[in-house]
Amino acid sequence: xxxxxxxxxxxxxxxxxxxxxxxxxxxxxxxxxxxxxxxxxxxxxxxxxxxxxxxxxxxxxxxxxxxxxxxxxxxxxxxxxxxxxxxxxxxxxxxxxxxxxxxxxxxxxxxxxxxxxxxxxxxxxxxxxxxxxxxxxxxxxxxxxxxxxxxxxxxxxxxxxxxxxxxxxxxxxxxxxxxxxxxxxxxxxxxxxxxxxxxxxxxxxxxxxxxxxxxxxxxxxxxxxxxxxxxxxxxxxxxxxxxxxxxxxxxxxxxxxxxxxxxxxxxxxxxxxxxxxxxxxxxxxxxxxxxxxxxxxxxxxxxxxxxxxxxxxxxxxxxxxxxxxxxxxxxxxxxxxxxxxxxxxxxxxxxxxxxxxxxxxxxxxxxxxxxxxxxxxxxxxxxxxxxxxxxxxxxxxxxxxxxxxxxxxxxxxxxxxxxxxxxxxx
Amino acid sequence: xxxxxxxxxxxxxxxxxxxxxxxxxxxxxxxxxxxxxxxxxxxxxxxxxxxxxxxxxxxxxxxxxxxxxxxxxxxxxxxxxxxxxxxxxxxxxxxxxxxxxxxxxxxxxxxxxxxxxxxxxxxxxxxxxxxxxxxxxxxxxxxxxxxxxxxxxxxxxxxxxxxxxxxxxxxxxxxxxxxxxxxxxxxxxxxxxxxxxxxxxxxxxxxx
Ligand SMILES: [Zn+2]
Numbered sequence: 125x126x127x128x129x130x131x132x133x134x135x136x137x138x139x140x141x142x143x144x145x146x147x148x149x150x151x152x153x154x155x156x157x158x159x160x161x162x163x164x165x166x167x168x169x170x171x172x173x174x175x176x177x178x179x180x181x182x183x184x185x186x187x188x189x190x191x192x193x194x195x196x197x198x199x200x201x202x203x204x205x206x207x208x209x210x211x212x213x214x215x216x217x218x219x220x221x222x223x224x225x226x227x228x229x230x231x232x233x234x235x236x237x238x239x240x241x242x243x244x245x246x247x248x249x250x251x252x253x254x255x256x257x258x259x260x261x262x263x264x265x266x267x268x269x270x271x272x273x274x275x276x277x278x279x280x281x282x283x284x285x286x287x288x289x290x291x292x293x294x295x296x297x298x299x300x301x302x303x304x305x306x307x308x309x310x311x312x313x314x315x316x317x318x319x320x321x322x323x324x325x326x327x328x329x330x331x332x333x334x335x336x337x338x339x340x341x342x343x344x345x346x347x348x349x350x351x352x353x354x355x356x357x358x359x360x361x362x363x364x365x366x367x368x369x370x371x372x373x374x375x376x377x378x379x380x381x382x383x384x385x386x387x388x389x390x391x392x393x394x395x396x397x398x399x400x401x402x403x404x405x406x407x408x409x410x411x412x413x414x415x416x417x418x419x420x421x422x423x424x425x426x427x428x429x430x431x432x433x434x435x436x437x438x439x440x441x442x443x444x445x446x447x448x449x450x451x452x453x454x455x456x457x458x459x460x461x462x463x464x465x466x467x468x469x470x471x472x473x474x475x476x477x478x479x480x481x482x483x484x485x486x487x488x489x490x491x492x493x494x495x496x497x498x499x500x501x502x503x504x505x506x507x508x509x510x511x512x513x514x515x516x517x518x519x520x521x522x523x524x525x526x527x528x529x530x531x532x533x534x535x536x537x538x539x540x541x542x543x544x545x546x547x548x549x550x
Numbered sequence: 551x552x553x554x555x556x557x558x559x560x561x562x563x564x565x566x567x568x569x570x571x572x573x574x575x576x577x578x579x580x581x582x583x584x585x586x587x588x589x590x591x592x593x594x595x596x597x598x599x600x601x602x603x604x605x606x607x608x609x610x611x612x613x614x615x616x617x618x619x620x621x622x623x624x625x626x627x628x629x630x631x632x633x634x635x636x637x638x639x640x641x642x643x644x645x646x647x648x649x650x651x652x653x654x655x656x657x658x659x660x661x662x663x664x665x666x667x668x669x670x671x672x673x674x675x676x677x678x679x680x681x682x683x684x685x686x687x688x689x690x691x692x693x694x695x696x697x698x699x700x701x702x703x704x705x706x707x708x709x710x711x712x713x714x715x716x717x718x719x720x721x722x723x724x725x726x727x728x729x730x731x732x733x734x735x736x737x738x739x740x741x742x743x744x745x746x747x748x749x750x751x752x753x754x755x756x757x758x
Contacts, residue, residue, distance in 0.1 A: 271745045302678075312713055313714055
């Protein structure tokens with residue numbers, strides 16, 4: 125997938141500009157605050173349906189404008205051209221158009237323009253909070269299976285309701301003994317969706333591991349083995365994930381249609397080990413702790429507490445079968461950054477494997493976070509399969525990187541000038 | 551941030567009476583200050599329908615009530631559906647709100663009776679099982695000899711959870727419990743069906 129052109133107006137400090145991009149590498153150099161990241165943000169907004177920095181409309185619209193408008197000329201893998209447009213107004217108005225046709229729901233956007241974004245923050249994926257890793261994996265699953273988002277949001281909504289119920293008990297608004305039936309109903313609803321969430325998260329970790337391992341070997345230049353291991357907090361889910369892992373036969377779990385058995389009886393009988401019984405197991409496990417949850421006044425278990433281990437172990441001749449080092453806690457800064465980059469690249473590989481789509485890659489100011497050798501390797505890995513956008517405040521960080529078809533711009537105060545040599549001093 | 555001026559934002563009328571009317575109207579569901587102002591000016595104009603409206607509101611308030619048996623909106627109590635000999639008392643359709651009865655009645659295919667819960671389980675809105683009339687539902691089932699309950703609640707998380715609750719409540723009894731199917735709308739094109747609806751329609755597919 126490629127962004128071939130863009131017309132941007134009214135976006136933050138960016139001057140109204142029309143871009144024709146290289147199908148391979150695009151570099152923007154400029155000092156911080158001049159508009160590098162704003163350009164990447166404008167390009168990435170359509171992909172996410174929101175700002176990757178979480179900015180509101182009012183922050184995105186130029187101070188002297190009433191609205192912003194961005195048009196992207198996108199080319200899909202098939203060669204088909206796609207006109208992606210969005211407009212934001214003050215008062216939270218927003219419009220997305222695909223080939224001139226308005227998209228009604230944000231969900232219709234998912235996967236239309238696929239992107240992967242690296243910045244100094246995203247490469248803290250391995251060191252950061254479990255929530256960050258859950259979010260990363262959830263996004264990855266949603267990219268290849270949009271129906272996952274429905275289960276995830278339903279799970280989160282039901283959990284919020286349950287949390288509210290337990291909070292009422294904690295605050296004395298209701299007697300804990302009187303809500304057991306309520307809790308049971310919420311736990312049933314939670315279990316329905318949690319079963320899908322756990323199953324898909326486990327499958328995704330297994331699916332991405334070989335890609336992450338390959339990317340990591342190339343990036344780090346050694347023979348150590350990288351593994352992503354799903355660690356659900358629910359024991360019943362953990363048991364299920366390990367069984368599949370050990371048997372080495374998860375097959376294509378993501379292709380197994382997830383089902384919502386609360387709807388009634390599926391036409392065929394439940395197979396043992398199918399998601400239906402995982403749902404029942406999760407419900408039983410949640411029921412078992414109802415007493416403690418009432419006592420503590422909050423939910424004590426569920427996918428909201430899941431994590432993913434990122435393990436690095438030696439090459440086979442030095443005992444590669446060992447569980448390896450858990451980088452979340454024991455990784456050096458260099459190791460965790462390399463692992464994070466490998467995971468993010470693996471998400472692109474998974475998307476390609478499952479949907480035959482190569483996302484557009486954004487590298488926002490991350491070369492300064494890596495040593496020269498890793499920077500050079502990442503540069504080569506990135507352009508091998510993707511169209512790449514690079515933003516950097518330090519042209520030196522590009523090193524001697526001069527791939528074919530490179531287009532470069534300098535940005536000063538939101539004004540872009542195309543340049544021949546991106547490494548000329550600012 | 552640019553400062554914008556909207557003639558209907560913040561400004562107040564010089565007439566306190568009109569101001570009171572606008573405020574009252576803007577408290578109605580779905581009306582902002584802008585539309586409330588438009589309606590208020592219409593109501594105080596010369597050809598105003600205000601007198602008729604006041605009469606209609608008063609009459610409706612006197613006549614309209616919720617059926618004491620099913621909760622539907624009605625004038626006679628119990629409602630005609632609850633008392634009609636031609637409605638099958640053994641089939642009971644459980645809905646969340648009185649307006650949910652309307653589409654069924656408009657379509658006309660359902661010959662059973664209704665039970666309106668008046669809400670869905672939602673602790674965040676202060677609704678727990680104790681707040682919904684499940685006791686009355688249970689006695690209704692006994693009194694009418696209900697043999698089948700059709701749960702017709704929203705496909706939202708709250709609707710699903712309430713349905714699970716009802717199912718759990720009556721699953722030990724000699725009752726048929728069923729729920730509305732979800733799937734592709736009639737006349738809907740397959741190509742434009744979202745993934746989730748399609749997946750459900752596929753899971754709960756029927757034999758010929
Ligand atoms: Zn009635």
